[in-house]
Amino acid sequence: MTKKLLGVDVGGVIIDRQNDQTDTSFFGPNFLATTAVPGVFECLQQLHRNGYHIHLVSKCGPTTQQRTLQWLDHHRFFERTGVKPQDVHFCLTRAEKAPICTAQRITHFVDDRLDVLDYLKDVDQLLLFQPNHKDERRWRSSPQRAKLVNHWPEVVRLLS
DSSP states (O other), X not given: OOOEEEEEOSBTTTBOGGGTTSTTOTXXXXXXXXXXXXXXXHHHHHHHHTTEEXXXXXXXXXXXXXXXXXXXXXXXXXXXXXXXXXXXXXXXXXXXXXXHHHHHTOOEEEESXXXXXXXXXXXXXXXXXXXXXXXXXXXXXSOOSSEEEOSHHHHHHHHO
């Protein structure tokens, strides 16, 4: 049996962008109050129980890296999902997600940015999660390897 290795972006996929224009914006002083994408904890836990080894792969600078780790800890992410703290990977550019995925042998990846998924040539299954309008239009207008998904239970269904 092939090992199932799932890569997951953080911003917009785990941490909800619905907070971006509110006082709980991840980039504001109340970043720990930023909510998670609905269903993400339960669905990642289910995928973990179903045999997926899950890696977080996030593009961000040092300040956002620190905030991300604090947010994950504050929300008991690792405890609630089964993801291991050592399986969090940061990079400074979107293109750098590709070598991380290759090194970790990621077989499936969930991201909200189509340009990130375009870089992931070594990943078998790509899921475009709740993309912005521009990425969704581009996805709909040309053939893509990625499947469009709108919520976490749909991710679980596709990966089960």
